[in-house]
Amino acid sequence: MTQDNNVASSSDSGNNFAESFRLSEERMKEIEDETKQSPLTSMLKPLTELEQQYREGPFLAGVAALQKLYGGIRMVRGDGNCYYRAFLFALAETLCQDTKHPEGQRILTFLKEVSWKHVKEVGYNEMTIEMFYEEAVSLIERVISGSVDAEALLKELNEENSTSDYCTWYLRVVTATHLKMDPQRFEPFIEQPGMYVAQFCRREVEPMGKECEQLQVLALAEAFGVKVRIEYLDGHEIVAGDVIHHVFGPENSALQIYLLYRPGHYDILYPKKSSV
Amino acid sequence: MAGANGRLVKELKEVSKNDTSGVRAAPVSEGNLRHLLATVEGPSGTVYEGGIFEINVEIGKQYPFEPPKMKFLTKIWHPNISSQTGAICLDILKDQWSPALTIKTALLSLQALMCSPEPGDPQDAEVAKMYLSNREEFDRTARFWTESFAKPTSKDEAVQRVCEMGFDEASARKALEKHKWDESAAVNELLGAI
Numbered sequence: 043m044t045q046d047n048n049v050a051s052s053s054d055s056g057n058n059f060a061e062s063f064r065l066s067e068e069r070m071k072e073i074e075d076e077t078k079q080s081p082l083t084s085m086l087k088p089l090t091e092l093e094q095q096y097r098e099g100p101f102l103a104g105v106a107a108l109q110k111l112y113g114g115i116r117m118v119r120g121d122g123n124c125y126y127r128a129f130l131f132a133l134a135e136t137l138c139q140d141t142k143h144p145e146g147q148r149i150l151t152f153l154k155e156v157s158w159k160h161v162k163e164v165g166y167n168e169m170t171i172e173m174f175y176e177e178a179v180s181l182i183e184r185v186i187s188g189s190v191d192a193e194a195l196l197k198e199l200n201e202e203n204s205t206s207d208y209c210t211w212y213l214r215v216v217t218a219t220h221l222k223m224d225p226q227r228f229e230p231f232i233e234q235p236g237m238y239v240a241q242f243c244r245r246e247v248e249p250m251g252k253e254c255e256q257l258q259v260l261a262l263a264e265a266f267g268v269k270v271r272i273e274y275l276d277g278h279e280i281v282a283g284d285v286i287h288h289v290f291g292p293e294n295s296a297l298q299i300y301l302l303y304r305p306g307h308y309d310i311l312y313p314k315k316s317s318v
Numbered sequence: 319m320a321g322a323n324g325r326l327v328k329e330l331k332e333v334s335k336n337d338t339s340g341v342r343a344a345p346v347s348e349g350n351l352r353h354l355l356a357t358v359e360g361p362s363g364t365v366y367e368g369g370i371f372e373i374n375v376e377i378g379k380q381y382p383f384e385p386p387k388m389k390f391l392t393k394i395w396h397p398n399i400s401s402q403t404g405a406i407c408l409d410i411l412k413d414q415w416s417p418a419l420t421i422k423t424a425l426l427s428l429q430a431l432m433c434s435p436e437p438g439d440p441q442d443a444e445v446a447k448m449y450l451s452n453r454e455e456f457d458r459t460a461r462f463w464t465e466s467f468a469k470p471t472s473k474d475e476a477v478q479r480v481c482e483m484g485f486d487e488a489s490a491r492k493a494l495e496k497h498k499w500d501e502s503a504a505v506n507e508l509l510g511a512i
Contacts, residue, residue, distance in 0.1 A: 173322065
């Protein structure tokens with residue numbers, strides 16, 4: 043027996059437990075630090091960027107199929123918040139590029155009047171949500187008034203512990219609120235057996251870093267009335283020359299965003315002109 | 319962001335109020351809102367009933383994106399709290415934290431944890447083992463610890479007893495605090511200093 047083993051066996055069972063817990067916490071911290079090296083939302087890149095990641099197989103065929111429709115991609119940090127963050131960026135960027143966008147005012151009204159009223163109705167404590175709500179309203183106000191241009195937007199939404207995180211978390215609250223407003227409709231879709239909407243929101247929606255399932259994807263798209271088209275590059279077969287896609291939120295919305303799903307992750311897609 | 323401090327001020331106002339919740343917190347020293355001393359009353363009908371448990375609360379820079387750091391200062395016999403260090407094993411103080419929660423809701427969750435221990439996810443393996451294998455002994459020990467360490471009067475009485483041995487109140491209290499209210503250790507130190 044080595045000396046190390048002696049030390050380990052002489053410590054009490056509680057210490058062993060604490061030791062393994064500490065190690066896993068250290069590893070988690072490492073992963074977190076690695077993740078933080080990538081930007082929250084990257085520069086716009088050509089879609090060919092994806093080819094380099096896949097050498098063969100259905101993924102590469104999928105990338106080729108995607109290239110027929112899309113020209114660009116913006117990578118979003120893989121920290122578990124990617125769907126909400128991608129949604130936020132794509133929405134703000136769309137409104138920023140066209141300050142006369144007919145949907146801009148509707149989004150602002152939704153945030154200021156509808157979302158805040160519903161957040162309070164489903165029982166959130168105003169004091170805890172207020173500052174996140176204010177950040178989200180301020181961002182959309184600045185975007186539709188034209189006081190932030192695309193470059194400034196990219197810069198602002200890449201600042202650590204700032205606008206992007208605050209707004210991303212408010213989108214989580216909007217998502218949870220949408221689910222809580224109609225629990226009977228959504229409960230059957232909760233994958234965890236026997237879990238109620240309130241519990242689901244507390245465990246899977248409200249904490250930062252919790253990845254989302256289709257239920258959250260649908261709820262956020264519906265709440266904002268934004269059409270979210272998601273292309274699935276997940277190794278499935280190509281159907282009729284295209285990768286599988288699904289549309290969430292209202293079909294007829296004048297506001298549409300495009301996302302790429304790869305297992306466990308979302309990025310933002312940019313369609314070629316009038317291709318999708 | 320400016321909002322975070324504003325929220326903390328509002329939270330402190332709420333949690334320092336003397337209400338019926340049985341939980342309170344206030345800054346340890348004026349001018350530092352990020353280091354608090356909290357108290358949780360032992361829930362009635364439990365082995366912690368009648369005790370007042372002190373908790374050290376530290377609010378990090380990322381709050382409310384990160385949970386407040388909490389640790390029991392008062393010794394407590396509970397499967398999810400270290401009997402040695404006071405470290406707490408509770409999901410909302412770790413990965414289940416969300417900015418929708420507050421210092422007050424976290425303290426109320428601690429109170430709920432005192433009502434319903436979760437020995438399957440222990441912080442203190444020895445306590446959890448006793449909880450599962452010999453509930454009677456667990457109850458007896460936990461009650462004894464509550465009586466010995468968490469009764470507000472028990473500390474004053476201990477100071478009183480040490481004073482009666484001929485030491486002044488300030489040194490008696492200081493020595494008792496230093497030795498975590500172990501009377502004989504405190505008296506030994508006081509005697510050694512003479």
